Amino acid sequence: xxxxxxxxxxxxxxxxxxxxxxxxxxxxxxxxxxxxxxxxxxxxxxxxxxxxxxxxxxxxxxxxxxxxxxxxxxxxxxxxxxxxxxxxxxxxxxxxxxxxxxxxxxxxxxxxxxxx
Numbered sequence: 493x494x495x496x497x498x499x500x501x502x503x504x505x506x507x508x509x510x511x512x513x514x515x516x517x518x519x520x521x522x523x524x525x526x527x528x529x530x531x532x533x534x535x536x537x538x539x540x541x542x543x544x545x546x547x548x549x550x551x552x553x554x555x556x557x558x559x560x561x562x563x564x565x566x567x568x569x570x571x572x573x574x575x576x577x578x579x580x581x582x583x584x585x586x587x588x589x590x591x592x593x594x595x596x597x598x599x600x601x602x603x604x605x606x607x608x
Contacts, residue, residue: 493508493509493510493511493512493513493516493519493520493542494508494509494510495507495508495516495519495520495523497523497527497532499532502534503534503535503536504527504532504534504535504536505535505536505538506520506523506524506527506535506536506537506538507538507540507541508520508537508538508539508541508542509541509542510541510542510543511542511543511544511545511546512542512544512545512546512549512550513546513549514546514548514549514552517549517552517553517556520556521555521556521559524556524559524560524567525559528559528560528563528565533560533563533564533565533566534565534566535560535565535566535567535568536567536568536569536570537567537568537569537570538570538571539569539570539571539572539573539576540570540571541571542573542576544575544576544579545576545579545580545583546579547579547582547583548583550579550580550582550583550585551583551584551585553580553583553585553588554584554585554588557585557588569588569589572589577589
């Protein structure tokens with residue numbers, strides 16, 4: 493899985509691609525820790541290019557949501573395919589997902605630079 497961040501004025505979009513497995517979670521954890529250390533506390537996980545998430549490993553994503561929350565931050569997901577969304581729900585992450593987490597609409601406010 494690849495991970496990269498796009499920093500916007502107030503929101504950091506974390507773009508990921510490939511398949512998400514247990515081996516990728518420590519790297520995602522370090523990446524999020526780095527963002528939080530840099531005081532980037534509004535985070536959107538962009539799942540548009542994630543092809544598969546192991547349901548056994550997906551439950552560990554809850555730790556990342558709790559990490560961000562413990563730093564007084566917010567994290568949401570965007571771009572979930574119905575397939576990946578079903579996996580995350582099956583893994584018990586429905587409390588962390590909003591109804592509108594599918595599609596590209598949630599990313600647009602994060603990607604649009606804010607006018608001063």
